[in-house]
Amino acid sequence: MGASLIFNLLVALVWVFLKGEFNLVNLVWGYILGAGILFLFSQIPPGKVYTKKILGFIGLAMVFLVELYKANLSVLKVVLSGNTKPPSGIVAYPLEVKSDWGITVLANLITLTPGTISMEVAPDRKTLYIHALEVDDPQDVVAGIKESFEKRVLEVFE
Incomplete structure (x- = not known):
């Protein structure tokens, strides 16, 4: 408790x-x-190493910023192309993340990325339904999210 209070005051002073x-x-x-x-x-x-979690969190934030930039360019390309019917669709994303925090963070990262939105978590908590603006191959969408976001969410929250 004392260490938490000191840390909290330190963060306040840094702020x-x-x-x-x-x-x-x-x-x-x-x-x-x-x-x-x-x-x-x-x-x-x-039992988890605190420093490893902090570095994982920083890595997750950096990956999000890169993906945000790439997604903005992708949506811009769709908008400027004049294609009124891009190949959008709903993808069933199999979750490896099990914790409430991990699922929530992953779903929010997906929703905050332009061109995708998290729709629903299945009742068994093993599938996340995602609507994506460009879905040429659903497996590409799944692979992209697994490599970018879920891998790092697992490092931080599992």
């Missing part, structure tokens, strides 16, 4: 320094940010 102005509002926002980080990483099972 204040990053904002460049020491005031109560920045301090409170920094404390809230620290509490969020602590809550997020409290979901890490015991």
